[in-house]
Amino acid sequence: MRSLFVLLSFLIGVQNFYILRKDNSKNHQEITRIAILRVTKEVRKSMDRRFQEPNKLDVKSLARACKKQEHESHFQRGIRVILYYNVMTDLTYSASPHHHFDNEMFKEGKELITKGIHTTIDQMNRNLFDDARKKLGEIMHTLQDFYSHSNWIEMGNTEPCTALINSDENIPNPADKNTKTCEDNPDGVDLKVKKDILERKILTSGYTRKSNPKGKTLNHIIQSLQMLVC
Numbered sequence: 420m421r422s423l424f425v426l427l428s429f430l431i432g433v434q435n436f437y438i439l440r441k442d443n444s445k446n447h448q449e450i451t452r453i454a455i456l457r458v459t460k461e462v463r464k465s466m467d468r469r470f471q472e473p474n475k476l477d478v479k480s481l482a483r484a485c486k487k488q489e490h491e492s493h494f495q496r497g498i499r500v501i502l503y504y505n506v507m508t509d510l511t512y513s514a515s516p517h518h519h520f521d522n523e524m525f526k527e528g529k530e531l532i533t534k535g536i537h538t539t540i541d542q543m544n545r546n547l548f549d550d551a552r553k554k555l556g557e558i559m560h561t562l563q564d565f566y567s568h569s570n571w572i573e574m575g576n577t578e579p580c581t582a583l584i585n586s587d588e589n590i591p592n593p594a595d596k597n598t599k600t601c602e603d604n605p606d607g608v609d610l611k612v613k614k615d616i617l618e619r620k621i622l623t624s625g626y627t628r629k630s631n632p633k634g635k636t637l638n639h640i641i642q643s644l645q646m647l648v649c
């Protein structure tokens with residue numbers, strides 16, 4: 420299982436980031452691990468006024484700062500389970516565009532996240548912690564893909580899209596299916612998101628090569644652009 424995880428981690432890293440990976444860009448596992456550590460630290464801080472932040476944010480230092488050294492290995496394992504199912508989403512749901520916010524499936528992707536949050540909480544309330552970790556890993560993957568597979572960052576946004584986790588809020592300005600979102604270059608190969616799409620702040624995402632309709636952007640093009648700003 421451990422070696423499979425290492426292998427999968429490596430594969431996903433290669434698939435997503437080899438194109439234009441910047442030195443400071445992070446993959447799914449790294450983003451997820453940092454988020455868990457930060458949130459755990461903040462929760463602990465809110466519970467204990469005398470909590471002293473560790474100098475280094477890793478499992479060992481955080482467990483020590485929380486005075487929970489005896490739970491360090493459980494904490495480590497819990498994080499690994501979440502990371503594993505995050506990574507597995509690219510394999511288990513490789514043919515399901517809305518799990519990755521591909522093909523402009525914003526409504527469907529959001530539904531996965533909001534339903535997934537409820538499922539995770541319900542599983543925690545029933546002490547089904549590994550099921551909850553699995554679901555959390557999956558929805559974090561989809562959430563992260565929103566930023567790497569859509570043009571959210573290119574549109575100039577510097578804040579997260581709150582509509583992704585808020586049922587009462589609509590995803591802002593998604594492109595409709597007939598809107599051409601991609602420039603054509605002279606060779607007839609679609610190269611980049613159209614300037615006026617960015618100026619009018621229309622949200623679009625990449626299409627998989629199989630399902631790529633004319634005038635829409637190919638997935639790897641958007642991903643490579645996004646990596647520049649991650």
Ligand SMILES: [Zn+2]
Nearest residue numbers: 509518519564
């Ligand atoms: Zn994905």
